[in-house]
Amino acid sequence: MQPHGATIVVSGRFRSALAGPLSLCLISACGPGNATSLPGPSATAQPTDAPAATPHSSSPITNSHVFLIVLENRDYPEAISGSYTTKLAAHYGVATNYHGVAHPSLPNYLAITSGSTWGITDDGFHALPAGGLGSQLTAAGITWRAYMEGMAGDCLRSGYPYALKHNPFPYFGSTCPRQVVPFSHFDVDMAGDVPRFVWITPDLCHDGHDCSTAVADRWLQQTVPKILATSAWQEDGLLLVTWDEGYGSGNHVLTLAIHPRPMFHTSNRRYDHYSLLATIEDRLGLLRLGQAARATAMDDLLVSWPRLRG
Numbered sequence: 001m002q003p004h005g006a007t008i009v010v011s012g013r014f015r016s017a018l019a020g021p022l023s024l025c026l027i028s029a030c031g032p033g034n035a036t037s038l039p040g041p042s043a044t045a046q047p048t049d050a051p052a053a054t055p056h057s058s059s060p061i062t063n064s065h066v067f068l069i070v071l072e073n074r075d076y077p078e079a080i081s082g083s084y085t086t087k088l089a090a091h092y093g094v095a096t097n098y099h100g101v102a103h104p105s106l107p108n109y110l111a112i113t114s115g116s117t118w119g120i121t122d123d124g125f126h127a128l129p130a131g132g133l134g135s136q137l138t139a140a141g142i143t144w145r146a147y148m149e150g151m152a153g154d155c156l157r158s159g160y161p162y163a164l165k166h167n168p169f170p171y172f173g174s175t176c177p178r179q180v181v182p183f184s185h186f187d188v189d190m191a192g193d194v195p196r197f198v199w200i201t202p203d204l205c206h207d208g209h210d211c212s213t214a215v216a217d218r219w220l221q222q223t224v225p226k227i228l229a230t231s232a233w234q235e236d237g238l239l240l241v242t243w244d245e246g247y248g249s250g251n252h253v254l255t256l257a258i259h260p261r262p263m264f265h266t267s268n269r270r271y272d273h274y275s276l277l278a279t280i281e282d283r284l285g286l287l288r289l290g291q292a293a294r295a296t297a298m299d300d301l302l303v304s305w306p307r308l309r310g
Contacts, residue, residue: 053136054293065232066283067198067239068276069223070112070166071216072105072209075246079254082217088224088241093257093264093301098271100245100253108244109168111273115290123165125156130173133277136286138179143195149183150203161203161210166244169199187226194232197284208243224258234260238283238302242276257301267300 071079076096080089100108106124107117113133120126137144146169148155150162155176158164170176179195183202189195200223201207208216220241227233239258246253255271274295281288282297 053287053289063196064283065194065196065198065230065237066280067200067227067233067237068112068280069200069202069220069239069241070109070207071202071220071241071243072166072204072207073245073247074208074213074216074243074253075250076252076254078213079243082213082220084217084221084224085254085256088220088256088258089254090265091262092259093262093298094266095255095257095269095271095298095301096266097268098242098253098255098275100243100251101273103245103251104165105163105244106165106168108273109166110171111291112242112277113168114172115274115277115288115292125164126171127174128171132168132172133280133286133289134169134177134179135172136281136289137197137284138177140284140286142197142284142286143193144179144197144199145185145189145195146177146180146199146201147183147186148180148201149206151180151182155180161205163204163209166201166204166207166209186223190226190230194230196232197280198227228258236260236304240276240279242273255298257298259302259304261305261307262301263303263305264300267298269296269298269300271296271298 080086101111102108102117102121104123106122107120110120110128111117114131118126118128134144134146146167148162148167150160151158151167152162155167155170156164164170167180169180183200186200202216202219205211206216206219224239224241227239230237233239237259240255241258242255243253245251255276272295274291275298278288278292278295278297279299279302281292
């Protein structure tokens, strides 16, 4: 029986033990799929790490659903200070040594969805080759949707409070994928046929970019329970919540791994946005793109207590 409210710090010795047969039963990690590699860089993008697709060795969770919420511009201590965020951190998994990979926002979003910043150091529009996580999901026949709060009409031309720089999908191929939709679709979809991969970008206030930590925290309090109420999450689903970047060279941000029956509640392994992409791709059975191939997936935070059978 799972101890109520227990917090277990994962030691290196115990993580090594989990690499044995027990981990094959318990760890929610994933493996190779059939998606193709991203094309090489175009003349408009000069990546420092070309996002080639690389296989991984473990097995995906069959029919697992993965949800991702990306918030904005908070160092770890400030992000975890929100009252609802604190409750999530107490009950689920917390990566205490997680870092953004760049400044400003855009290269972090590109890293999460392609395994590369493409050498980009600004928030402007850059025409990148078709590919990335969205193309991987589509090629593998995995249903997905990216919900953009504040988006009205075309995803390349919507105004405030939507921000194109917080929507990485149209950068790949310079088109709006049909799976990128306004956040107004979210409630209906959560009450119906939930896509296997769900990306959520709040608007520029609710993500904390233009408004306070308390405002972003209240938005999470309104949104996260709708995900946790779905059978898609309750049956071996995974919700990841991260912040795109912190402040300064440390770029230390909070990332939460929220899934049913968590065995471990904190990990001090060093993770970053490439670890996040590796975790998503492994979980869904996709090849790892770019720097995700060399990243450590967040599998220690995905260990679950066995489901009790009546």
